Every structure is written in C-alpha cells, then in structure tokens.
Amino acid sequence: MANIRELALTNERLAPGHRLCPGCGLSIIARAVMRGTKDPIVVATATGCLEVSTTIYPYTAWNVPWIHNAFENAAATISGAEAAYKVLKKKGKINKEIKFLAFGGDGGTYDIGLQSLSGALERGHNFVYVCLDNEGYMNTGIQRSSSTPYGAWTNTSQVGKIHKGKEQFKKDLTAVVAAHHIPYVAQASSHNYMDLVRKAEKAFAVKGPAFINVLSPCVPGWKYPMQLTQKLAKMAVDTCFWPLFEVENDKWILNYDPGDNKKPIIEWLKMQKRFRHLMKPENTHIVEQLQKNVDFRWENLKKLCGKG
Amino acid sequence: MTGAECTAEAMKQINPDVVAAYPITPQTNIMHSFSQFVADGIVDTDLVTVESEHSAMSACVGASASGARAMTATSANGLALMWEIVYIAASTRLPIVMNVVNRALSAPINIHCDHSDSMGCRDTGWIQIYSENGEEAYENTIMGVRIGEHKDVLLPVMVCQDGFITSHSVETVELLNDEIVKSFVGEHTGHYPLLDVDKPVTYGPLDLFDYYFEHKRQQVLAMENAKRVIREIFDEFGQITGKHYDFFEGYKLEDAEKVIVCANSSAGTIRVVVDELREKGEKVGLLKMRVFRPWLNDMIVEKLGKIKAVAVLDRSDSFGAFGGPLFSEIRSSFHEVKEKPNIIDYIYGLGGRELDIIQIKKVFNELEQVKNGNVGDRVRYLGVRE
Amino acid sequence: MTEQLKEGNGGHTHQKEHKQKLKNWKEIPIGGKILEAGNSKEYKTGDWRTFRPIHIPEKCTNCMICWMICPDSCVNVGGVDDPNKGKKGVSDKPNLGNFGGFDLDYCKGCGICAEECPFKAIEMKEEKEFKD
Incomplete structure (x- = not known):
C-alpha cells in the first residue's frame, strides 16, 4: 500500500467548494475511500448530507461519474450500473476496468435502505458499499435512527421528565451485513485513515460485494468543537464502542485491541453535548447500561475473532 | 400466445x-x-x-x-x-x-x-x-x-x-x-x-x-x-x-352519432357490439385510445367533434373528482370548442369486473337519451350492483 | 446581474459578489445533469472561515497528514523527489507529496489539521488578524 506522501500525488476525486459543515467527517472518509483504487470509479450516493452538500446545482464536487437516485436505493442504483457495465463490457462497448462504489448514511443504510442493500449483497454485484455512520438523521435536522446510541439526545429522542434520550441500543449493522457471507466486510474509523484506505483497497479488490461501515463524527449532531472530529472517532474506538475489525471470507479479524487501555464509555460521552444529560447523577444508570452493552458486544466480537 | x-x-x-x-x-x-x-x-x-x-x-x-x-x-x-x-x-x-x-x-x-x-x-x-x-x-x-x-x-x-x-x-x-x-x-x-x-x-x-x-x-x-x-x-x-396506428383509433366513426371511448382490451368487446348494432342500422362507433401521455388534444376534438353523444369508459375512478381520468381529459379538450358532443362517463370493470355485451348495449341505449339532449347523470357506474 | 447562491443545505439565498447570469431552460443540460466535473471549485467556501491555519515550516516534516484528513481538500500538494530517486525501481518523476500551502479559497477553518498535526506545525489564528 502507498504511504500518505505517495497518495498525495494521486488525483483528487472530491473537489473543494462543497458545502459540508466545517469539520465534517463525511468528506474525510469519502476522500480516503476513493483512494482505495486507481481504477476509474462510478459512485452512487444515497440522499443525505454528503449528497446534498456536494451537488448543489449547478455545482458538483465530484470529479468521478456520480449518481444520486433517492434515499433508500443507493445499493439498487449501483446494482443497475454494475449490471449495465457487465453487459456493455461483454458486448465490447467498454473495455476499461471500472469499479463501483455506493455511499449511504446510517439513515440510508441501517434504516430505509437496508432492504435495497441486503438485496444487492445477496445478488452478489461487484461493488463496494460504504456506510457513513454519523448516528442519526443529521441532514433532516438530527433525528434518531437505528444507529443512534443508547441514551443519546436527538430531536426525536428528546430528554425530558420521563424519557432521557434514545431508549434502544444501536443496531449492529456490520454483523447484519456479515451475515450475508459476502467476501469482505469491515468496520473502520476516520481517525485511522491508513487502516481505512487499506480496507477500501481490499474492498475494491475482492470480486463480489464488499461493505465498510465507517463511523463519521458529526459536529452539529453530536455537538462538539469542530476541530475534534478525529479525536471523537478515536475515542469511539478506544472505548471499544466502535471496534475496528474485518470479516474476510467469513473469517473475523480484530484490527485493534486497546487491551488494558480500553477507556470507559463515559470518556467518549463527555466529549459530546448530545450526552450532556447523562452526566447528571440521576442518570448514571443509563451510562452503566450503555457500558454493559459496549462490554458485552466487545467480548462477543473478541470471541468471533478468536481472542475471547 | x-x-x-x-x-x-x-x-x-x-x-x-x-x-x-x-x-x-x-x-x-x-x-x-x-x-x-x-x-x-x-x-x-x-x-x-x-x-x-x-x-x-x-x-x-x-x-x-x-x-x-x-x-x-x-x-x-x-x-x-x-x-x-x-x-x-x-x-x-x-x-x-x-x-x-x-x-x-x-x-x-x-x-x-x-x-x-x-x-x-x-x-x-x-x-x-x-x-x-x-x-x-x-x-x-x-x-x-x-x-x-x-x-x-x-x-x-x-x-x-x-x-x-x-x-x-x-x-x-x-x-x-x-x-x-x-x-x-x-x-x-x-x-x-x-x-x-x-x-x-x-x-x-x-x-x-x-x-x-x-x-x-x-x-x-x-x-x-x-x-x-x-x-x-x-x-x-x-x-x-402495414398496420397504421395512431393516438386515437376510430372504428366506424364516419357517420356515427353515438360513440364509446375506451382503452385496452374492452375495445375488442365493444367492436363486436358496434358491428351487431350497425347491422340493425344504429349509427354507433368506437374510439380506442392508444396514447394517453402525451395527450393529443386537437385529435380528440377532430375525432369526436361531430359526434352527438359520447360515452367514455373509465376503468379507474378518481375519487372526489368529476369522473374518471379519461373522461376528465376528453371533457377538458372540448372546453373551448363550440360544437361538441354531449359526453358522459362510465366507471366500469373495477377489480376485474367483467364488461359484457349486455352492458355495452346498455351504454349505447342510454346514449340515445344523451343524443337527444337528455344528458342526466354525467358520471355513471356500469356493472356495479346498486 | 447578480447570482443568487445558496448558503447551507436549506437553500437560504443571498446576493454574492461574483456574478453569473442564471440560465434559461433551453441553455442547461436536460435531466438535471451537471457536465462539468468538480465545478464546485467555482464556489468559494473560504469566507465561512473565522480561524485561519498558519503553517510553521520549521516544524513541518511534510508528513501530509493534514492533506489526508482535510475535509475540504484544501491542502495543496507539491511534488518532490524521493531521496532514493535514481536508484533501481524508483521513478525519476516526483513521487512524493509535499506540503504546498493551504488553499484559502476553500478552507472553512475547522482546525482539524492543527489539532491533528503531530509536529504542531499548524496554528489557527483568528481571521480578523489578517487584512487581505
């Protein structure tokens, strides 16, 4: 794999001038992922922050062929593009090697686009799907999704006298995708960009569907100072809330184990104002519940990776 | 096939x-x-x-x-x-x-x-x-x-x-x-x-x-x-x-006084009835719609302008509107036209309800009244049990 | 003529200085297609910035982490030779990226680069300190 200084001389596939918030994790991830292949790529993007902010007509930030269809169908849309490519290549109308990539947020992937994704994975299209998980419907103004963490405030999981934020745990989408037994599944984080590029390279290289779930800190949704995006991502990994791992041909591989340096979840929570209410003494039980859940999932993952 | x-x-x-x-x-x-x-x-x-x-x-x-x-x-x-x-x-x-x-x-x-x-x-x-x-x-x-x-x-x-x-x-x-x-x-x-x-x-x-x-x-x-x-x-x-198609295709329209307009398979059944009634000397005809979008306003006026009574057969309803979608289009096409037929609408065949010869004869029969200026209900239901 | 430009996703419009006539329906490609790849460069986001990144060359090692993690693709890249250039298997073209300055036309001043620079070679300074 190329080092950063070598990567820096490759073409920029996402131009500046897009209108994502300052400090947004989405474009950091999108830029890194698109450096995972030197081949031309066709990109589909689900409705969401990345889509609206990069293509405000008559401007586009994309230096690659790009399509937005709707919210729930990035995977189905890229399926059609990939099917077209297969046939047109067979007919000799195209001779280039082209790769296919879909981006969706957690709303477009965990929730409304899950069926479309599952179908495309099952059919075995040769494409890479990258979920940009910022843990909520941020583009529509911060509502809860099935990816929003337990206890988090959003505009549809408000904190009040009776309810104290979201009352359900985050869906384990990466495991759901792994259950499709596709060639490559991974979880990654923007702070570990070289790990992300390496995973993107693997994902583009396999024949068949590949999926990478990347945690993408959101400045207005998580409520933290904009320069801390990478710190937020790193802490999610250090607390084992967002472990880095790969599932390669059904073999689970843990990429990072903080061991004794595993941080308590409160360290991550206290960096974000969406969890501010959990800092009150009367809500410590919520933090404890979340910690239990994080620990349970982490131990379970280690077992799957043969480290239990 | x-x-x-x-x-x-x-x-x-x-x-x-x-x-x-x-x-x-x-x-x-x-x-x-x-x-x-x-x-x-x-x-x-x-x-x-x-x-x-x-x-x-x-x-x-x-x-x-x-x-x-x-x-x-x-x-x-x-x-x-x-x-x-x-x-x-x-x-x-x-x-x-x-x-x-x-x-x-x-x-x-x-x-x-x-x-x-x-x-x-x-x-x-x-x-x-x-x-x-x-x-x-x-x-x-x-x-x-x-x-x-x-x-x-x-x-x-x-x-x-x-x-x-x-x-x-x-x-x-x-x-x-x-x-x-x-x-x-x-x-x-x-x-x-x-x-x-x-x-x-x-x-x-x-x-x-x-x-x-x-x-x-x-x-x-x-x-x-x-x-x-x-x-x-x-x-x-x-x-x-050797087959010449158009947006709207008339059948025995030339001297017709009473015409049914429809789309899809019903045209076949209606054509049988038209033939039968023609043999009895009734001036009836059929206009089959082939293209609904784009809608050819002028052509519908040209085809139906000289007809006295027209029954549109709509195989879907537009609840709360005044008649079905085909009726609405045709009626609207004639809005600025001075010489125009009396047009009525029949909602029929919903959910696969059969359109039979008796029903079609009933429509032509009722068109006789319409032809004579006695329009009655503009929007009617054909084949539903009242 | 003035062009109405959107600020943020909600579509709030305001008058901008750079001028471009809005085209009529016969002058634009059909189906909403945009045929000029990467033309967002015509839209300068630099005026969103309240803090400006300042590069400190003495501390910079050209590690290019700032380039890698910039959400706005606005760390410029200069090409330099690999020290091993000329040796077997190494291209004689520039093959390493070098820090080439910040593109202040687009930098929104998020400060991630300064926060993450392992050598503290970037500092954020308030935009009002600069008169340009």
Missing part, C-alpha cells in the same frame, strides 16, 4: 442490456418467459432479480444512466411501490421501457384488471401507450423503445395491457422476425452515460429554486416533441407491418 408471452417475445427481440424485475401477479408470466431466454443465452441481457419493485426501478435508473437499454415490468401494487422512482426516471430523462400489466390497486387486495395503477401514474412524466391485445402489447413495446430513446424525447415509456384478460389469454399473434426488430430498434447509445468515465457526469443533484423549474420546463418540451416523434415511429412501423 398470451399477452405476457408477446411482451416477453418483444423483449427477446429488443435484447435489452439490463432487465430488473420483481414478481407480481399478473406481470410474472412476462418474466417467466424472459428468464428462459436468459437461461438459454438467447439474449445478452443481465436479468437483475431484485428484492422489490422499488429496487427494480432504481436498478433501471442506474442501468439507464450508465448507458444501457433498460426494461422492467410490473402491475398494481408493484407500480405503487416504485412510484417515487417512476418520477425520478422521467425527471432524469432516462428512456426506460416498462410494461404495466394493468391490475387493480389494493385495498382490498385484488389481482384482476383495472387501470387504477397506470392511470395513477399519469402525471409522472412517462409516455403511456395502451394495448388492446397481446399483439399490440408486442408492437407497442418495440415502438416504445424507439420513442423513448429518440434524442428529442428521452423519456421513459409505459406500455400497458390488461391483466389476465390480455396477459393470460391465448390468441394468434403476428410477429416480426428477429432481424427486422433488431434493425428497427437499432443500437442504443446513452446520453452522457455514467460509464463514460473520461467525462464524469453528475446525475441527480440537489436542484432548488434556481433551476428545478427550468428542468421541469424541459420535460414539457420533451412531451411536446413526443407528439411528433410518436407519429413518426408509428408511420415507420406501419411501413414495415
């Missing part, structure tokens, strides 16, 4: 690059036959057996934007599920051809024919062509490819046939040979396709108050152009087959 088999045959001869489809009765028989062509390697098509109609249309959008010739087929609830992307296909100017095997929309669930599905799509920006029988479904599908892909049009095309009545009944059909169809439809080249990676194009941007309206205005022009292009394609096809 059944109507479904005719459609599959047309698709076989067209040999599209990508077909994405999901099962729904009564469309399924099209894909059963087409899947066999794929299995036998008779077509080059990549058949994407998606997990829903929503994904069927989504995949067609992806394929068509990539530069492929893309097709699908559906019915009723399947069409309703793909609704969102039906609009997107048209607005993105992708010439996808979709066969709609007309079936009643739920609820209650019903698998039989009415036109509530495709009529509900009348404002989506798709061209809509209706087919009386399997042979017409076959022909309309082949012509549909050329119409949609025309550079002045670039719109998706919906080819409709009646569920079960047409799709499942066996008739003798005249087919063209493969080479004729192949050369008629020609090679497809996309319009700024995604797969032209050296010229990266952005599809589907966020389009707010500065330009959205301009893009809609372009769609209006495309539909306007389609009026000319459809006629050109009908003529070109006619030269090959």
Whole structure:
C-alpha cells in the first residue's frame, strides 16, 4: 500500500467548494475511500448530507461519474450500473476496468435502505458499499435512527421528565451485513485513515460485494468543537464502542485491541453535548447500561475473532 | 400466445442490456418467459432479480444512466411501490421501457384488471401507450423503445395491457422476425452515460429554486416533441407491418352519432357490439385510445367533434373528482370548442369486473337519451350492483 | 446581474459578489445533469472561515497528514523527489507529496489539521488578524 506522501500525488476525486459543515467527517472518509483504487470509479450516493452538500446545482464536487437516485436505493442504483457495465463490457462497448462504489448514511443504510442493500449483497454485484455512520438523521435536522446510541439526545429522542434520550441500543449493522457471507466486510474509523484506505483497497479488490461501515463524527449532531472530529472517532474506538475489525471470507479479524487501555464509555460521552444529560447523577444508570452493552458486544466480537 | 408471452417475445427481440424485475401477479408470466431466454443465452441481457419493485426501478435508473437499454415490468401494487422512482426516471430523462400489466390497486387486495395503477401514474412524466391485445402489447413495446430513446424525447415509456384478460389469454399473434426488430430498434447509445468515465457526469443533484423549474420546463418540451416523434415511429412501423396506428383509433366513426371511448382490451368487446348494432342500422362507433401521455388534444376534438353523444369508459375512478381520468381529459379538450358532443362517463370493470355485451348495449341505449339532449347523470357506474 | 447562491443545505439565498447570469431552460443540460466535473471549485467556501491555519515550516516534516484528513481538500500538494530517486525501481518523476500551502479559497477553518498535526506545525489564528 502507498504511504500518505505517495497518495498525495494521486488525483483528487472530491473537489473543494462543497458545502459540508466545517469539520465534517463525511468528506474525510469519502476522500480516503476513493483512494482505495486507481481504477476509474462510478459512485452512487444515497440522499443525505454528503449528497446534498456536494451537488448543489449547478455545482458538483465530484470529479468521478456520480449518481444520486433517492434515499433508500443507493445499493439498487449501483446494482443497475454494475449490471449495465457487465453487459456493455461483454458486448465490447467498454473495455476499461471500472469499479463501483455506493455511499449511504446510517439513515440510508441501517434504516430505509437496508432492504435495497441486503438485496444487492445477496445478488452478489461487484461493488463496494460504504456506510457513513454519523448516528442519526443529521441532514433532516438530527433525528434518531437505528444507529443512534443508547441514551443519546436527538430531536426525536428528546430528554425530558420521563424519557432521557434514545431508549434502544444501536443496531449492529456490520454483523447484519456479515451475515450475508459476502467476501469482505469491515468496520473502520476516520481517525485511522491508513487502516481505512487499506480496507477500501481490499474492498475494491475482492470480486463480489464488499461493505465498510465507517463511523463519521458529526459536529452539529453530536455537538462538539469542530476541530475534534478525529479525536471523537478515536475515542469511539478506544472505548471499544466502535471496534475496528474485518470479516474476510467469513473469517473475523480484530484490527485493534486497546487491551488494558480500553477507556470507559463515559470518556467518549463527555466529549459530546448530545450526552450532556447523562452526566447528571440521576442518570448514571443509563451510562452503566450503555457500558454493559459496549462490554458485552466487545467480548462477543473478541470471541468471533478468536481472542475471547 | 398470451399477452405476457408477446411482451416477453418483444423483449427477446429488443435484447435489452439490463432487465430488473420483481414478481407480481399478473406481470410474472412476462418474466417467466424472459428468464428462459436468459437461461438459454438467447439474449445478452443481465436479468437483475431484485428484492422489490422499488429496487427494480432504481436498478433501471442506474442501468439507464450508465448507458444501457433498460426494461422492467410490473402491475398494481408493484407500480405503487416504485412510484417515487417512476418520477425520478422521467425527471432524469432516462428512456426506460416498462410494461404495466394493468391490475387493480389494493385495498382490498385484488389481482384482476383495472387501470387504477397506470392511470395513477399519469402525471409522472412517462409516455403511456395502451394495448388492446397481446399483439399490440408486442408492437407497442418495440415502438416504445424507439420513442423513448429518440434524442428529442428521452423519456421513459409505459406500455400497458390488461391483466389476465390480455396477459393470460391465448390468441394468434403476428410477429416480426428477429432481424427486422433488431434493425428497427437499432443500437442504443446513452446520453452522457455514467460509464463514460473520461467525462464524469453528475446525475441527480440537489436542484432548488434556481433551476428545478427550468428542468421541469424541459420535460414539457420533451412531451411536446413526443407528439411528433410518436407519429413518426408509428408511420415507420406501419411501413414495415402495414398496420397504421395512431393516438386515437376510430372504428366506424364516419357517420356515427353515438360513440364509446375506451382503452385496452374492452375495445375488442365493444367492436363486436358496434358491428351487431350497425347491422340493425344504429349509427354507433368506437374510439380506442392508444396514447394517453402525451395527450393529443386537437385529435380528440377532430375525432369526436361531430359526434352527438359520447360515452367514455373509465376503468379507474378518481375519487372526489368529476369522473374518471379519461373522461376528465376528453371533457377538458372540448372546453373551448363550440360544437361538441354531449359526453358522459362510465366507471366500469373495477377489480376485474367483467364488461359484457349486455352492458355495452346498455351504454349505447342510454346514449340515445344523451343524443337527444337528455344528458342526466354525467358520471355513471356500469356493472356495479346498486 | 447578480447570482443568487445558496448558503447551507436549506437553500437560504443571498446576493454574492461574483456574478453569473442564471440560465434559461433551453441553455442547461436536460435531466438535471451537471457536465462539468468538480465545478464546485467555482464556489468559494473560504469566507465561512473565522480561524485561519498558519503553517510553521520549521516544524513541518511534510508528513501530509493534514492533506489526508482535510475535509475540504484544501491542502495543496507539491511534488518532490524521493531521496532514493535514481536508484533501481524508483521513478525519476516526483513521487512524493509535499506540503504546498493551504488553499484559502476553500478552507472553512475547522482546525482539524492543527489539532491533528503531530509536529504542531499548524496554528489557527483568528481571521480578523489578517487584512487581505
């Protein structure tokens, strides 16, 4: 794999001038992922922050062929593009090697686009799907999704006298995708960009569907100072809330184990104002519940990776 | 051959690059036959057996934007599920051809024919062509490819046939040979396709108050152009087959005083009644609608302007409106015209309720009153138990 | 003529200085397609910035982490030679990226680069300190 200084001389596939918030994790991830292949790529993007902010007509930030269809169908849309490519290549109308990539947020992937994704994975299209998980419907103004963490405030999981934020745990989408037994599944984080590029390279290289779930800190949704995006991502990994791992041909591989340096979840929570209410003494039980859940999932993952 | 088999045959001869489809009765028989062509390697098509109609249309959008010739087929609830992307296909100017095997929309669930599905799509920006029988479904599908892909049009095309009545009944059909169809439809080249990676194009941007309206205005022009292009394609096809089609096709209209207007398979039944009544000396006729979108205002006026009494048969209702969709269009076409027929509407055949000869005779009978200026109820229900 | 430009996703418009006539429906490609890849560069986001990144060359090692993690692709890249250039298997073209300055036309001033620079070679300073 190329080092950063070598990567820096490759073409920029996402131009500046897009209108994502300052400090947004989405474009950091999108830029890194698109450096995972030197081949031309066709990109589909689900409705969401990345889509609206990069293509405000008559401007586009994309230096690659790009399509937005709707919210729930990035995977189905890229399926059609990939099917077209297969046939047109067979007919000799195209001779280039082209790769296919879909981006969706957690709303477009965990929730409304899950069926479309599952179908495309099952059919075995040769494409890479990258979920940009910022843990909520941020583009529509911060509502809860099935990816929003337990206890988090959003505009549809408000904190009040009776309810104290979201009352359900985050869906384990990466495991759901792994259950499709596709060639490559991974979880990654923007702070570990070289790990992300390496995973993107693997994902583009396999024949068949590949999926990478990347945690993408959101400045207005998580409520933290904009320069801390990478710190937020790193802490999610250090607390084992967002472990880095790969599932390669059904073999689970843990990429990072903080061991004794595993941080308590409160360290991550206290960096974000969406969890501010959990800092009150009367809500410590919520933090404890979340910690239990994080620990349970982490131990379970280690077992799957043969480290239990 | 059944109507479904005719459609599959047309698709076989067209040999599209990508077909994405999901099962729904009564469309399924099209894909059963087409899947066999794929299995036998008779077509080059990549058949994407998606997990829903929503994904069927989504995949067609992806394929068509990539530069492929893309097709699908559906019915009723399947069409309703793909609704969102039906609009997107048209607005993105992708010439996808979709066969709609007309079936009643739920609820209650019903698998039989009415036109509530495709009529509900009348404002989506798709061209809509209706087919009386399997042979017409076959022909309309082949012509549909050329119409949609025309550079002045670039719109998706919906080819409709009646569920079960047409799709499942066996008739003798005249087919063209493969080479004729192949050369008629020609090679497809996309319009700024995604797969032209050296010229990266952005599809589907966020389009707010500065330009959205301009893009809609372009769609209006495309539909306007389609009026000319459809006629050109009908003529070109006619030269090959000797069959001359039009937006509206009259039967014994010349001296007719009482005329029924309808779409799809009912035309066959009505024609039988027209012949029978003509023998008795009654001046009756039929006007069959082939193209609903774009709507040819002037032609409907020309065809019906001198008729005294017209009954429109609508196989779907528009609840809360004044009559069904076909009636509304026709009535509106005559708004500025001084000399015009008395027009009444019959909602009929919902959920597959049979339209029989007795009912059609009843309509002509009631038109006698209308002809004499005694219009009565403008909107009536035919075949429902009162 | 003035062009109305959007600020943020909601479509709030305001008048901008750079001028471009809005085109009519016959002048734009059909179907909402945008044919000029990467033309967002015509839209300068630099005026969103309240803090400006300042590069400290003495501390910079050209590690290019700032380039890698910039959400706005606005760390310029200069090409330099690999020290091993000329040796077997190494291209004689520039093959390593070098820090080439910040593109202040687009930098929104998020400060991630300064926060993450392992050598503290970037500092954020308030925009009002600069008069240009």
